[in-house]
Amino acid sequence: MLFELSLLQWVVLCSAAFILGLSKSGIKGISVIIVAMLVFIFGAKESTGILLPMLIVGDIFAVIYYNRHAQWRFLWKLLPSMVIGVLIGTWVGDVIPEQAFRKSMAAIILISILMMVWWERRTSKSVPDNLGFASTLGLTAGFTTMVGNLAGSFANLYFLAMRLPKNAFIGTTAWLFLIINVFKVPFHIFAWETITTDTIWVSLITVPFIFLGLFSGVRILKRVNDKLFRNFIFLATAVGAILIFFS
Template sequence: MDNELFTTEFFSQFNLDTGQWVWVLVCALCIGMSKAGISGLGMFVVPVFASVFGAKESTGVILPMLIMADIFAVIYYNRHANLKLLKKLFLATVAGVFIAIWVGDMINDQQFRILLAVVVILGVIIMIWHETKKSSDAIPDNWFFGSTAGLLGGFTTMIGNAAGPVMSIYFLALHLKKNNFIGTAAWFFLLVNIFKVPFHVTIWHTITWNTFLFNLSMLPIILLGVFLGIKIVKLIPEKPYRIFIIVTVTLAALKLFF
């Protein structure tokens, strides 16, 4: 009985209605599935969580959940990672994170919502461009492009955990094979996400002990998402799926403006 009372009090502190809880569970499932190879779902989670928890607060709620899923991705694809490549991105990515910390600390929540929506929509534009271009040969892979990608990746991942499209384009430019692509990206996001944690705790105050316990409560759903992602990633027609993701992410991001 005491355990039931504790559970009820714990979850009630987040003041979420039934519909919001459904969205949270769906997003936790999507986080696991996205790390298992169903790319695009991660972008869907960002604006939905922002609507439920608030723009800035949601970045800290999502982050530990992403790290949990990143750990699995690293374990599964570790042998394919190109860790030397990540060294080239380090300084630019760190700079992008620090710029985002400063910007996020200077603006109010409404401005943060707008900035987050812009970041997500830009990510969608990159996804659309990626889908419609005929060849990756036109993508530069020089030092300037790499530094720009690292800077934008660091900024967008800190502002909204939305660096997926930017970094995908960069890794695509390097002509990485599929497993190398997934493994290298897995390590990049795990390291960057862990690096961000202290700033969310001490500067933005978006990660607390209670939010972390909330994240742990979502772990079974995330693991279920990982399992489902592995099973169904090859069963979903790629083009219709990606069109669906682009449309839903765009609509969710537009909602942040209102």
């Protein structure tokens, strides 16, 4: 696999790793762009196994840097239903063909965009801080993170609804995705067989570019206020949705 990639594919892969670093530094909403880039190189299902170890590298950094800002009460509301969603996603992804897999990824992210737009246009801004709301989004996020590493939009929607400040938002999602991504690893190895020795080597080569993105993102975020941060999440997610739909 290492020597079968063209120069263009290597450029796209390393660029995706850099963007992933930006995402894990706290610039949320751009992870959909990364998914689209890797689908372009490796295909829908295979790309999930390449991306997962890359995500975990970024998650570890994010937890170390933003740990003190985590709001655990929101995390525990979302995590149990996400675990169930991962189990459902593992089974579904194992039985559907590649083309259906790709279309499901596109549909999932487009639905998430509609949900985020609906939330922002509501006349009432009351926060549905209850277990049912968290469980619904958690189940969906768990399913989408297994099927295409696309949970970010649904998790973002939940934490945006909770009106978490920027650093609390980043710290809480950092822990959430580290836990859930590590949980997914055995399913990729033994159920889907999308993580192999070859794919691990590809993922490892991207690590320097991930760290470059991480450190760049931290510097950028120090200059961004909460309102601009929220607006960027919506814009980046919308762009990513278009890319995944046409990839």
